[in-house]
Amino acid sequence: MANNNAPLLEMRNIKKAFFGNQVLTDINLSLAEGEVLGLCGENGAGKSTLMKILFGMDVIRDTGGYEGDILINGEKVTFNTPFDALAAGIGMVHQEFSLIPGFTATENILLNREPKKKNVISEVFGDRLDTLNYHVMTERAEAAIDKMGFRIDKDMVISEMPVGHKQFTEIARELSKDQLKILILDEPTAVLTEKEAEALLASIRSMSEKGIAVIFITHRLHEILAVCDRVVVMRDGYVVSDEPAAETTVNEISSRMVGRAVETTAKSDIRDKSDAKTIMSIKRLWVDMPGEIVRDVSLDIKEGEILGIGGLAGQGKLGIPNGIMGLYEAGGSVEFDGAKIPLNSPRKCLDASLAFVSEDRRGVGLLLDETLEWNVAFPAMQVQNKFLKNYLGGFVKWRDEKSIREVTERYIDELAIKCTGSKQKAKELSGGNQQKVCLAKAFALEPKFLFVSEPTRGIDVGAKSLVLEALRKFNRESGVTVVMISSELEELRSICDRIAIISGGKVAGILPASKPSEEFGMLMVSMVK
Amino acid sequence: MNETLDKTNMTLRDRLKAFVDAFGLPRLIIAAFLLMLYIAAPIVGAGFWMQISNTINRFSWNAVMVLAMVPMIHSGCGLNFGLPLGIISGLLGATLSIELGFTGPLSFLMAILIATPFAIVLGALYGWLLNKIKGGEMMIATYVGFSSVSFMCMMWLLLPYHSPTMVWGFSGKGLRTTISLEGFYDKVLANFLQINIGSLSIPTGTLLFFAVLAFGMWAFLHTKTGTAMTAVGSNPTFAKAAGVNVDKMRMLSVVLSTWLAAIGILVYEQGFGFIQLYMAPFYMALPAVSAILIGGASVNKASIANVIIGTFLFQGIVTMTPTVMNNMIHMDMSEVIRVVASQGMILYALTRKTEATK
Ligand SMILES: Nc1ncnc2c1ncn2[C@@H]1O[C@H](COP(=O)(O)OP(=O)(O)OP(=O)(O)O)[C@@H](O)[C@H]1O
Ligand SMILES: [Mg+2]
Numbered sequence: 001m002a003n004n005n006a007p008l009l010e011m012r013n014i015k016k017a018f019f020g021n022q023v024l025t026d027i028n029l030s031l032a033e034g035e036v037l038g039l040c041g042e043n044g045a046g047k048s049t050l051m052k053i054l055f056g057m058d059v060i061r062d063t064g065g066y067e068g069d070i071l072i073n074g075e076k077v078t079f080n081t082p083f084d085a086l087a088a089g090i091g092m093v094h095q096e097f098s099l100i101p102g103f104t105a106t107e108n109i110l111l112n113r114e115p116k117k118k119n120v121i122s123e124v125f126g127d128r129l130d131t132l133n134y135h136v137m138t139e140r141a142e143a144a145i146d147k148m149g150f151r152i153d154k155d156m157v158i159s160e161m162p163v164g165h166k167q168f169t170e171i172a173r174e175l176s177k178d179q180l181k182i183l184i185l186d187e188p189t190a191v192l193t194e195k196e197a198e199a200l201l202a203s204i205r206s207m208s209e210k211g212i213a214v215i216f217i218t219h220r221l222h223e224i225l226a227v228c229d230r231v232v233v234m235r236d237g238y239v240v241s242d243e244p245a246a247e248t249t250v251n252e253i254s255s256r257m258v259g260r261a262v263e264t265t266a267k268s269d270i271r272d273k274s275d276a277k278t279i280m281s282i283k284r285l286w287v288d289m290p291g292e293i294v295r296d297v298s299l300d301i302k303e304g305e306i307l308g309i310g311g312l313a314g315q316g317k318l319g320i321p322n323g324i325m326g327l328y329e330a331g332g333s334v335e336f337d338g339a340k341i342p343l344n345s346p347r348k349c350l351d352a353s354l355a356f357v358s359e360d361r362r363g364v365g366l367l368l369d370e371t372l373e374w375n376v377a378f379p380a381m382q383v384q385n386k387f388l389k390n391y392l393g394g395f396v397k398w399r400d401e402k403s404i405r406e407v408t409e410r411y412i413d414e415l416a417i418k419c420t421g422s423k424q425k426a427k428e429l430s431g432g433n434q435q436k437v438c439l440a441k442a443f444a445l446e447p448k449f450l451f452v453s454e455p456t457r458g459i460d461v462g463a464k465s466l467v468l469e470a471l472r473k474f475n476r477e478s479g480v481t482v483v484m485i486s487s488e489l490e491e492l493r494s495i496c497d498r499i500a501i502i503s504g505g506k507v508a509g510i511l512p513a514s515k516p517s518e519e520f521g522m523l524m525v526s527m528v529k
Numbered sequence: 530m531n532e533t534l535d536k537t538n539m540t541l542r543d544r545l546k547a548f549v550d551a552f553g554l555p556r557l558i559i560a561a562f563l564l565m566l567y568i569a570a571p572i573v574g575a576g577f578w579m580q581i582s583n584t585i586n587r588f589s590w591n592a593v594m595v596l597a598m599v600p601m602i603h604s605g606c607g608l609n610f611g612l613p614l615g616i617i618s619g620l621l622g623a624t625l626s627i628e629l630g631f632t633g634p635l636s637f638l639m640a641i642l643i644a645t646p647f648a649i650v651l652g653a654l655y656g657w658l659l660n661k662i663k664g665g666e667m668m669i670a671t672y673v674g675f676s677s678v679s680f681m682c683m684m685w686l687l688l689p690y691h692s693p694t695m696v697w698g699f700s701g702k703g704l705r706t707t708i709s710l711e712g713f714y715d716k717v718l719a720n721f722l723q724i725n726i727g728s729l730s731i732p733t734g735t736l737l738f739f740a741v742l743a744f745g746m747w748a749f750l751h752t753k754t755g756t757a758m759t760a761v762g763s764n765p766t767f768a769k770a771a772g773v774n775v776d777k778m779r780m781l782s783v784v785l786s787t788w789l790a791a792i793g794i795l796v797y798e799q800g801f802g803f804i805q806l807y808m809a810p811f812y813m814a815l816p817a818v819s820a821i822l823i824g825g826a827s828v829n830k831a832s833i834a835n836v837i838i839g840t841f842l843f844q845g846i847v848t849m850t851p852t853v854m855n856n857m858i859h860m861d862m863s864e865v866i867r868v869v870a871s872q873g874m875i876l877y878a879l880t881r882k883t884e885a886t887k
Contacts, residue, residue, distance in 0.1 A: 325770070327766075327769070346770055346771075347772035347773075347774070349772075358770065363766055364766050364767060365767070365770075366767065367763045367764050368763075369763050369829075370760070370763055374756075374760070379771035379772065381753060382753065382756075382772055385753070388753055397752050397753040397754070398751055398752055399751050
């Protein structure tokens with residue numbers, strides 16, 4: 001029997017380098033049963049990497065393994081695959097989703113661990129041909145959802161779900177594992193609205209009461225204080241502090257994260273643009289985006305304003321930009337700068353000088369296998385013939401590597417993108433830095449009108465004010481009209497002039513950003529379907 | 530900037546490891562094996578320079594067909610198992626050029642000119658089909674290759690060809706299975722600036738011809754359109770959101786690939802000296818696919834270097850193994866060994882398919 005005084009989990013002197021780039025140095029960490037540990041740090045500080053090591057992920061081994069020891073109950077363990085980690089009672093919800101889109105929540109929750117029934121065929125040919133016992137599956141999924149304490153529809157197909165519910169499905173999947181002792185949550189609240197995030201925090205508390213230890217990574221620092229027993233702050237691959245949550249404050253944590261004091265975004269100078277001309281007029285828009293259906297939206301957007309679009313997850317706020325920009329089937333009419341924009345044609349929108357930063361950075365936003373240079377320069381190159389050299393009277397349009405590198409380096413500086421250089425592959429960046437690349441891509445288009453969807457998802461406090469500031473600057477100095485879609489009301493209120501709340505696929509109301517949050521809250525639930 | 534700094538700090542072992550990682554262990558092993566064969570050749574009594582010439586020759590015949598894999602890989606259509614379709618366009622060009630009475634180098638030029646419209650039309654149809662069933666490209670490609678070969682087996686018999694050099698002697702109609710190119714374009718490229726030193730002979734013209742096409746491909750991938758094609762292969766949704774017409778790019782890549790295959794078979798024929806009809810095109814796809822995989826390409830990334838290295842290694846092993854083995858055991862088993870070596874390489878190559886990040 002293992003030593004009973006030993007902590008449940010101990011990580012000793014963990015080191016990790018990617019191709020000579022040291023990202024973790026001498027990390028020491030311990031975790032007791034039922035303890036909730038908050039892990040925070042800037043984008044690229046190494047949080048996800050540390051968790052990937054603990055979970056035995058393939059990337060770690062493929063990139064040369066790690067140094068240091070992991071001990072569970074005082075015994076040294078080595079996890080070569082996530083299956084080893086699972087067997088040892090570790091569960092992980094990744095920063096990026098790992099669900100099968102065509103399956104229901106129940107099927108995803110119990111994937112590969114489905115309760116099975118023997119049948120005639122499987123008696124002969126072995127257990128691979130057992131029939132799934134749907135009855136028991138439903139029960140177990142129910143139990144996991146109950147344990148989590150947030151209702152999701154267990155029969156809903158993943159691809160139809162709003163993002164928030166996908167996140168909860170992942171958590172339920174981990175909770176349905178009986179042997180679960182340690183649950184790693186890598187930025188689970190990034191995709192959630194405030195209400196949902198609160199529900200998640202509540203379920204973290206109830207897990208901890210049941211003796212499950214939780215490692216909770218988030219950039220929303222107040223969540224850490226609300227739910228964690230202990231806070232570990234990382235910076236540039238080092239642990240810079242490790243202390244009880246009760247003895248620290250949000251400001252203290254954030255200044256430790258970035259190594260200097262962080263000024264929280266100043267309340268914006270809200271402007272009244274009602275006299276400005278209408279630059280975009282949306283009439284009776286519908287969009288068939290699974291999980292974010294837009295039913296009937298009419299909206300006038302004024303030139304030069306920053307309009308926020310908020311609302312609960314699944315109510316259709318994300319469908320609006322995705323529909324207008326031609327990524328999902330849409331109908332209705334959209335007029336921009338006096339001319340009709342044909343729907344269902346991304347090219348026409350881009351030609352009209354519209355740009356869009358998608359909330360789905362891995363699916364839509366990035367060329368993961370290509371360099372940052374390509375990611376940043378590609379749309380501008382294709383749409384506006386920028387970064388090209390013309391030969392033979394324009395017949396040959398040659399990539400201008402030098403100007404591509406320059407523009408990329410400029411945005412790496414401006415947005416403080418953490419990378420080894422402009423030639424690094426996008427997939428090698430940390431989540432938050434990938435988000436910044438998506439923004440750089442849109443900025444490089446120098447549009448007249450910009451849709452940004454969840455621009456600060458997964459971005460650390462320092463970078464958040466940087467990104468919001470960049471958007472504001474973009475709006476004030478270049479006169480770009482910005483429409484920002486976000487689940488975080490406070491973020492919208494800090495930068496927008498007006499905020500439209502979408503509920504049930506329709507506009508529930510538009511208020512100046514100066515109105516108190518309660519009024520927005522009322523609108524959010526007004527027409528929920 | 531960090532990169533240069535790290536390089537200087539690396540130990541010799543790290544550097545060696547980086548080299549192996551970059552070049553790929555399997556390729557190093559194959560290259561080492563090939564080197565061994567070259568060393569063994571003179572020992573078992575097969576002339577060293579002759580073997581070198583052999584490999585270079587084989588390389589020059591096949592390289593264009595391997596190059597034909599590149600565009601479809603870049604656009605994400607995967608490995609072109611439908612290569613026979615392009616080969617058939619080339620064969621139509623070759624036979625029609627002879628039928629119309631062209632001879633000598635002109636017959637080669639005409640074969641290319643006549644093959645081109647066939648390649649474009651057939652390629653466009655093939656591309657249209659591949660756009661209909663995204664996701665299952667390689668399976669459909671295989672069917673297309675197979676059925677086009679079967680269809681043409683009938684057509685070669687039925688089409689009204691009359692040229693006495695090509696039709697069956699006794700019946701006066703229907704094309705023969707192999708047609709000699711003597712007097713037409715046999716070795717037209719190879720003989721251009723050919724270098725002969727002792728038993729070493731280098732088909733400079735053929736190599737130059739390949740170099741021109743390879744340069745063209747390389748240049749194309751550096752243009753706006755080439756960049757868009759690569760992006761479509763890397764992430765079609767990203768490309769769509771950036772205003773690229775994804776279907777059009779895929780179609781273009783398929784047409785390019787089909788056309789290169791047509792040119793590729795003509796180059797092969799001029800080196801080999803014969804036109805092979807009926808089932809022959811069918812056996813061309815797998816070696817080309819294998820060569821590019823061995824060269825280090827993945828299902829959606831391929832470079833000109835992959836083409837050159839892959840063709841050289843694949844053809845090297847396939848020509849050298851039988852010669853060396855034959856000389857060693859003094860028995861003519863070359864055909865058997867050739868088949869074993871080439872099928873072995875194909876099998877190995879197909880297990881090496883790697884996918885992109887999703
Ligand atoms: N596969 C990889 N190859 C090379 N470098 C990598 C790879 N994965 C991560 N890195 C680097 O390791 C560092 C730490 O990344 P990690 O994902 O752990 O950050 P993080 O703390 O989770 O940040 P975020 O809050 O943005 O998610 C980053 O600089 C990143 O570029
Ligand atoms: Mg992370």
